Amino acid sequence: MTTALRTDRYELTMLEAALRSGRAGRDCVFEVFGRRLPGGRRYGVLAGTGRVLDAITAFRFGQAELDWLADERVVDDATLAYLADYRFTGQVEGYREGEVYMPGSPLLTVRGTFAEAVLLETVVLSVLNYDSAVATAAARMVSAAEGHPIAEMGSRRTGEHAAVAAARAAYIAGFSATSNLEAGRTWGIPTMGTAAHAFTLLHDSEEEAFRAQVAALGVGTTLLVDTYDVRQGVETAVRVAGPQLGGVRLDSGDLPTLVRETRAQLDALGATGTRITVTSDLDEHAIAALRGTPVDAFGVGTSVVTGAGAPASGFVYKLVARRDGTGADGGAWKPVAKNSVGKRSVGGAKRAERLLRDGVAVAERVVVDDDGDGIPERDAADAARAEGLTARPLTATLMRDGEPDPQWLGPEGVRAARAHCAAAVGELPAAALRLSPGDPALPLVTA
Amino acid sequence: MTTALRTDRYELTMLEAALRSGRAGRDCVFEVFGRRLPGGRRYGVLAGTGRVLDAITAFRFGQAELDWLADERVVDDATLAYLADYRFTGQVEGYREGEVYMPGSPLLTVRGTFAEAVLLETVVLSVLNYDSAVATAAARMVSAAEGHPIAEMGSRRTGEHAAVAAARAAYIAGFSATSNLEAGRTWGIPTMGTAAHAFTLLHDSEEEAFRAQVAALGVGTTLLVDTYDVRQGVETAVRVAGPQLGGVRLDSGDLPTLVRETRAQLDALGATGTRITVTSDLDEHAIAALRGTPVDAFGVGTSVVTGAGAPASGFVYKLVARRDGTGADGGAWKPVAKNSVGKRSVGGAKRAERLLRDGVAVAERVVVDDDGDGIPERDAADAARAEGLTARPLTATLMRDGEPDPQWLGPEGVRAARAHCAAAVGELPAAALRLSPGDPALPLVTA
Numbered sequence: 001m002t003t004a005l006r007t008d009r010y011e012l013t014m015l016e017a018a019l020r021s022g023r024a025g026r027d028c029v030f031e032v033f034g035r036r037l038p039g040g041r042r043y044g045v046l047a048g049t050g051r052v053l054d055a056i057t058a059f060r061f062g063q064a065e066l067d068w069l070a071d072e073r074v075v076d077d078a079t080l081a082y083l084a085d086y087r088f089t090g091q092v093e094g095y096r097e098g099e100v101y102m103p104g105s106p107l108l109t110v111r112g113t114f115a116e117a118v119l120l121e122t123v124v125l126s127v128l129n130y131d132s133a134v135a136t137a138a139a140r141m142v143s144a145a146e147g148h149p150i151a152e153m154g155s156r157r158t159g160e161h162a163a164v165a166a167a168r169a170a171y172i173a174g175f176s177a178t179s180n181l182e183a184g185r186t187w188g189i190p191t192m193g194t195a196a197h198a199f200t201l202l203h204d205s206e207e208e209a210f211r212a213q214v215a216a217l218g219v220g221t222t223l224l225v226d227t228y229d230v231r232q233g234v235e236t237a238v239r240v241a242g243p244q245l246g247g248v249r250l251d252s253g254d255l256p257t258l259v260r261e262t263r264a265q266l267d268a269l270g271a272t273g274t275r276i277t278v279t280s281d282l283d284e285h286a287i288a289a290l291r292g293t294p295v296d297a298f299g300v301g302t303s304v305v306t307g308a309g310a311p312a313s314g315f316v317y318k319l320v321a322r323r324d325g326t327g328a329d330g331g332a333w334k335p336v337a338k339n340s341v342g343k344r345s346v347g348g349a350k351r352a353e354r355l356l357r358d359g360v361a362v363a364e365r366v367v368v369d370d371d372g373d374g375i376p377e378r379d380a381a382d383a384a385r386a387e388g389l390t391a392r393p394l395t396a397t398l399m400r401d402g403e404p405d406p407q408w409l410g411p412e413g414v415r416a417a418r419a420h421c422a423a424a425v426g427e428l429p430a431a432a433l434r435l436s437p438g439d440p441a442l443p444l445v446t447a
Numbered sequence: 448m449t450t451a452l453r454t455d456r457y458e459l460t461m462l463e464a465a466l467r468s469g470r471a472g473r474d475c476v477f478e479v480f481g482r483r484l485p486g487g488r489r490y491g492v493l494a495g496t497g498r499v500l501d502a503i504t505a506f507r508f509g510q511a512e513l514d515w516l517a518d519e520r521v522v523d524d525a526t527l528a529y530l531a532d533y534r535f536t537g538q539v540e541g542y543r544e545g546e547v548y549m550p551g552s553p554l555l556t557v558r559g560t561f562a563e564a565v566l567l568e569t570v571v572l573s574v575l576n577y578d579s580a581v582a583t584a585a586a587r588m589v590s591a592a593e594g595h596p597i598a599e600m601g602s603r604r605t606g607e608h609a610a611v612a613a614a615r616a617a618y619i620a621g622f623s624a625t626s627n628l629e630a631g632r633t634w635g636i637p638t639m640g641t642a643a644h645a646f647t648l649l650h651d652s653e654e655e656a657f658r659a660q661v662a663a664l665g666v667g668t669t670l671l672v673d674t675y676d677v678r679q680g681v682e683t684a685v686r687v688a689g690p691q692l693g694g695v696r697l698d699s700g701d702l703p704t705l706v707r708e709t710r711a712q713l714d715a716l717g718a719t720g721t722r723i724t725v726t727s728d729l730d731e732h733a734i735a736a737l738r739g740t741p742v743d744a745f746g747v748g749t750s751v752v753t754g755a756g757a758p759a760s761g762f763v764y765k766l767v768a769r770r771d772g773t774g775a776d777g778g779a780w781k782p783v784a785k786n787s788v789g790k791r792s793v794g795g796a797k798r799a800e801r802l803l804r805d806g807v808a809v810a811e812r813v814v815v816d817d818d819g820d821g822i823p824e825r826d827a828a829d830a831a832r833a834e835g836l837t838a839r840p841l842t843a844t845l846m847r848d849g850e851p852d853p854q855w856l857g858p859e860g861v862r863a864a865r866a867h868c869a870a871a872v873g874e875l876p877a878a879a880l881r882l883s884p885g886d887p888a889l890p891l892v893t894a
Contacts, residue, residue, distance in 0.1 A: 001448075006607045008600065008626040010640030013664060017642065021659030023649050030645070055607065068632045076663075114649050121643075122626075125603035126610055153455070156572035157759040160453045160502065161608030163573055179455040179569075185515045193457030195464065196568075198477070198766040201783040202470050202561050212468030216523075217460060226787045252787035306758040312604040312749050319645040336648040340673045340699035 003058045004065050004083075007122045009074060015115055016079040024082075024115040027330050029321040029349045032094070032108035032128060034101070037136075038310030040437020043428060045139045045421055046107055047169040048131030049097035050413040053404035055123045056088050082115065090116050092399035095352075097408065098135075098172050098421030099394060100428060102364050102440045106350040106395070107315065113326055114319075121317040129315050130162060133307030134169035137284070139425060140308070141300055142174035143433045144287040149176035150298040151192050153279065154305030166305040172417045174425075175304075188411030194249075200227040210240040222247035222277055225262075234262055238269040247275035247296070255280060256293050263294040283308050284435055318345040321369065333369065351395040354427070354442075355384050361427045362389065367447040392427075450505045451512050451533075454569045456521060462562055463526040471529075471562040474777050476768040476796045479541070479555035479575060481548070484583075485757030487884020490875060492586045492868055493554055494616040495578030496544035497860040500851035502570045503535050529562065537563050539846035542799075544855065545582075545619050545868030546841060547875060549811050549887045553797035553842070554762065560773055561766075568764040576762050577609060580754030581616035584731070586872055587755070588747055589621035590880045591734040596623035597745040598639050600726065601752030613752040619864045621872075622751075635858030641696075647674040657687040669694035669724055672709075681709055685716040694722035694743070702727060703740050710741040730755050731882055765792040768816065780816065798842040801874070801889075802831050808874045809836065814894040839874075 018024035037044055061069075061083040070080055090112025101107055108124065110117045141150055152170040155163035155178075167183030177190040184191035195213055203209035210223055219241045225233030225248045237248055248266070250258055255278050266274045278290065279299035287298055307313075320337065323330040335347025348368040355363045365384070384391035398408055407416065425433075432441035465471035484491055508516075508530040517527055537559025548554055555571065557564045588597055599617040602610035602625075614630030624637040631638035642660055650656035657670055666688045672680030672695045684695055695713070697705050702725050713721045725737065726746035734745055754760075767784065770777040782794025795815040802810045812831070831838035845855055854863065872880075879888035 003607065005629040005632055006602070006610065007628050008602055008640050009628055009631075009638045010626065010642055012628070013640060014642050014646045017646065017660045017663035018649060020663045021650065021655070023659070026649060028649070065632075069628075072631065072638070074628070074638070114645075118645055121645075122603050122610075123607050126605065126607035129604050130606040130609070155453070155455055156569050156764075157576050157761075158573065159577040159606060159609035159612055160450065160570050160573035162577070162606035163453065163569075165606055179457065181454050181456055181459070181516075181521070182452040184456075184519065185452055185512075191456045191519070191521070193455050193460060195457055195461050197785045197787070198561075198565060198568075199461045199464065201766045201785060202465060202473060202475070202769060203468065208468070212470070213464045216464035216467045227785045229786070252790045254788075302759050302761075306753075311753040311758040314604075314749075317603075319648045322649060338644045338648060338674045339676070340644070341701075343699045 003055045003123050004061045011119050012075050016075045025113050025326050027323040027326045028114045030110045030117050031320045032317050034315045036103050042432045042441040044101045045135040046095050046099045046101050047135035047172050048127040050408045051127045089402040093397050098417035100424040102442050104444045129313045131169040132313040134166045135173040137308035138170040138173035138304050140284040144284045152178040153299045154301035155180045157302040158305040187414045194222045197227045207236050214241045219244045220246035222249050224249045226252050234265050238271045243270040245274045249277045251279050259293040259295045321349050353391040355389045364442050365445050450502045450570050451508045458566050459522050463522045472560050472773050474770040474773045475561045477557045477564050478767045479762050479764050481762045483550050489879045489888040491548045492582040493542050493546045493548050494582035494619050495574040497855045498574045536849040540844050545864035547871040551891045576760045578616040579760040581613045582620040584755035585617040585620035585751050587731040591731045599625040600746045601748035602627045604749040605752040634861045641669045644674045654683050661688045666691045667693035669696050671696045673699050681712050685718045690717040692721045696724045698726050706740040706742045768796050800838040802836045811889050812892050
């Protein structure tokens, strides 16, 4: 399915005007970055990169799209002719999916003619802004859970397509599973879930419902015990399933107290291996507040799919460098930047490296292209070594001549991103994992 | 495209267990409602209803979905056989799209067997929770703008599919247009947009960029004047386009001051008809703060597509009534409700009416089915008349025997919802339009 109309109208009117002015063919570098971390977060987690590559590949104007643009007189005939042949043939590089980022990190760089690259702005930002908001929130929840599994269960609290992207982003950030079946099918993410209150209410009694669930799903299932009365629900659950009952789920009430009481009750009933899962409007702070209780697993819904108070990452897509032409006659690269109050951009193509001392990240170094060849200088690694630091490159090739590198796509890309996120978060200094608002964990330095 | 896997796994495991227990065929009534209005809002606006009907119609399991469920052993063979033939054949009624709602309003009622109706929970909630969050935020912005047009420009700050739904919901709530082209194509919403800062940076000078834009789009276009210096940008814009310039856009800075200065400058240059559009991280409060300035139009992005601080509406889908069987032998209807702490539900099928005095809404009356026939009593209108009130029915038939009423679908449905929203908000008492946090504008009374 084409993504070409998932686009702001002004991308097309800019194209039309640039085709007329003769500037549409200028080689350009666009950069995705965020100006700040929302809500006093100390780090962000980039997600959506693999989906961006799919969206760019699917950015094609078919006859149906061209007919609609013509009927609505969105652009003129010359522009329609350009769009009919449009296929992105440029270069995309950027941070790996799952990477930790800071304000100003050059997250994605798109190189192509103005015409080619400007059209992609909206869909690139839609994907990265949402997916990274979820991953950034999810990573904090994973830290707060201190090794206990967290399942993503928020499909019902975000758009029906966003739900699939949210499951993917949360998994990349370290969640263990999702309730969303489409995320399981499309991205290979483990799915989970057993029953809701409606299942209990459907039956003549809680006991009948539990017997039905155990008959269908086995004694290893998780029974939801708070439809009527938790204490009685737990007693019934163990009576029906026996002490081998897999788990009970608590979805309401004062959880720290309830978890302790339920653990004691289960143990007294001999169900010492029965796990306790909690799922009631949890966020990273509620998860942290359950540290020290005998909780086994978490399910998180609304807060993770809505970015826990920061539902958009605030990334922008800005022109940072251009040439006067294209190809061999294109001339020198010129950094460009806007000067709008509070919204300045930094000109020049960039790459970045994370500087580490003894395996712990201490800074992020951004290397700006300064000899006009469009290739940022790579002597930063040498400079770092001179200071006794190691430099881990952050910028990878994602798409070459319009072809995505397959390692970043599909379930394989998701698995790689998840592993990479765990490693990148693991490099951060301990203070970065604090949940309280603060400054970004790593300073940005320019080479 | 099927919506069948945009579903939480537990809907399918509940189906499996209910098929085994023999309870899957019980006639059920599920109800969508919200327990509270987020953020101290005084009213909500329901959106997404038309999309819900489309999603229910598209909820079919094809061979690809069945194969995946079988491979993953999500459910057993009997359940797969049921899903292969699944098509919703029940009844859906609810509030019209664009309707104003309160906590506890019975927004949507789905009637069918447990098996038929339980499967729809996730996708129904995904659509309504997101779309209504946007519409509820958008309606406050429309009130704050006091008749000035507002365009929705937030596609880049929400998922790439959610962006289309957001444009639709904002338009229903009274926005004038959207930047999103797919929303224009799919839902018939007017689209708008001219140029971004990149267009100015692409050219050798701001003047060259403005000349290019005017050449392509005419002097009626809107020029973005804050790339370098607003005062110089405005001067250049009028010099290039002449005093017939359609508009200028301000996207940064202290807007109230800047709008006044720009208006004075434009007037001094003879461009007295040139309109001023502002677009810098606006929300309902920033819009209200521009009252009294000579601003002409607003563009709103992040805040509207993320629900202005409340990105999910908090709607739930609860079993409220059931019979012991189905059809003629189904027996009496029984209200059912869970008792979970802080999350209670109210049993019984419901309809609702808005009570008005002299055309102003004073309360919402919820009528619960109490004779067990599954049809709520309709004597509320009589009771209202006895009190000198009029009663406007809020519950409409949306889907009969699985077939949606076409008046709620497509661009026609969107236009009807937009007109209905304007009328429903227009009925509210003046205090309901205050932006400060407060109580719900209308009390709920039960008949």
